[in-house]
Amino acid sequence: MTVIFFDDQSRESLLPLTYTRPVADLRIGIMKISEKWLRHFKTDKHYYQTQTYLQEKFATGSGSLNIFINGSVCPNTQLFEAVVALKDGEALMHEDICIAVKTSQPQLNIRALENFKQVHFDEQFIKITYPEDIFKFNADALREDFDALTRGRTSAKLSNTNTILGTDIFVEEGVSAECCTFNTHNGPIYLGKNSQVWEGTNIRGGLALCENSQIKMGAKIYGATTIGPNSRIGGEVNNAVIWGNSSKGHEGYLGNSVVGEWCNFGADSNNSNLKNNYAEVKLWDYSKQRFRRTGLQFCGLIMADHAKCGINTMFNTGTVVGVAANVFGAGFPRNYIADFAWGGAQGFEVYTLNKMFDTVVKVFERRGRLFDEMERNILTNIFNLTEEYRRF
Structure with missing residues (x-):
């Protein structure tokens, strides 16, 4: 079958x-x-x-x-x-x-x-x-996966320099963690193969730190958060799902969010996950061609693959960032940033394919990956499919 x-x-x-x-x-x-x-x-x-x-x-x-x-x-x-x-x-x-x-x-x-x-x-x-379902249901999915991956297996040991609250933690081989706090009372903690948790980090489960990923010194991570493979995360993260090969290596807040692959956050970038008037959050919906009610009071950032933001970027509550968008500059950019957009609150222009490809080649090289013709063709197709949204 x-x-x-x-x-x-x-x-x-x-x-x-x-x-x-x-x-x-x-x-x-x-x-x-x-x-x-x-x-x-x-x-x-x-x-x-x-x-x-x-x-x-x-x-x-x-x-x-x-x-x-x-x-x-x-x-x-x-x-x-x-x-x-x-x-x-x-x-x-x-x-x-x-x-x-x-x-x-x-x-x-x-x-x-x-x-x-x-x-x-x-x-x-x-x-x-919908995109928000990913962080909305992440706690339940994390528990289901944790039970499936750890059933009948014995966890590796963490160094006794760490403080562990509760017993719902599983450590794969090659994990490195020193002088950190792991609290499993509100959800399980899974540390993937060869992952690292640097000194002074405080983690409140549930958390999935997938293989070859790192949490930097002094980070504060709250459940239910997933950090996919080959990623590096710092600052404050709450109920976010980061798929892999992405970096948020500095201070700044990321909450109630979904971040794709090959994304990068500049230092001290933040997203809002709650409106000042506590109202229901709306998200841009490609299928409806308008903003859609989510039914959520807490909803942060949806960022597609290859998107980047510069230092001190401020994302409004319920912001959707398209594929390969590059966001920078002072002020709050709009709540929907089109695919292959280049700019910020002061305005946008088209992030041309050749310019974008130059960046992707360098990003892939840092991870030991080849940006081949197949990947180029996929991004070229997406560039053409999303042309209607770039009416800057």
Whole structure:
């Protein structure tokens, strides 16, 4: 049986985060959604049914019998058992949400579900529909992943220079931490392979610090926060999900936020996560072409891949920053900053592809990565797709 992750309509409402990846490649908790499912299936072999321009990076394919999984749905034990129990030609549904389909067909037409026998699943599960859902549901996803990754295993030991409150902590091999405080009373703490927590850091779980990432001296981290692989974080962070290969290495506040890959924050940059009048926060929604009510009082920054900000950048409550935007200068920039925008509160111009590529090459080199033709093609496609938003 071949596992294939498909994008449903959430792909549009999750923009700009899904311009650069299929929905199943989103990270929430400790793992990406695809990794959660594959752990249940006990396989690494999988494919994606996603946007054409992404298929070179996220391979397409099929087998003689395929299980199509909705990439916006996070698994749990009950849900996985219901998926496995499907017969050929059946679709697992929750109200109007298609969770999974088992079929010998090589492609799934999500608009033709009447061709499948529908099986209903009425239990609870996490579904990611909007960007804010990622930090909103991160505590539950982090707990689920922590239990899955640590079950039946023994944690490595931390140095006795650290203070640990509670027992809900798991340390992978190669972790380095000295003279820090780890409080697990409000959520688990997971320290990934070869991660580092520098002296004087105070952590209040839940926290996932993924492999090869670092928390710098004196940082203050509150749950439920995820720091993806190969990242470096400092300052004050609260309920934020940072996907990986990104840096917020200095003082400044980041809260109730989602940050993509290859992002960088200048020193003393801050975001607001609460309006002065305590009103409900709105976010720019690409699918609706307007600001959408979130139902949240606390909602900070949504920053897509390759975005950057200069020192002392101030982000208003509920700001969306598009792919490869470069923000700098005094004052508060607007609440929606278009993809490939260059500037700040004083105005924007287009961040041209060649200029942007020059930066990405240097960023990739620092991480020992090659910025190849495939990555160039993806960003070129996104640049063309988002042209309508750059009417500066």
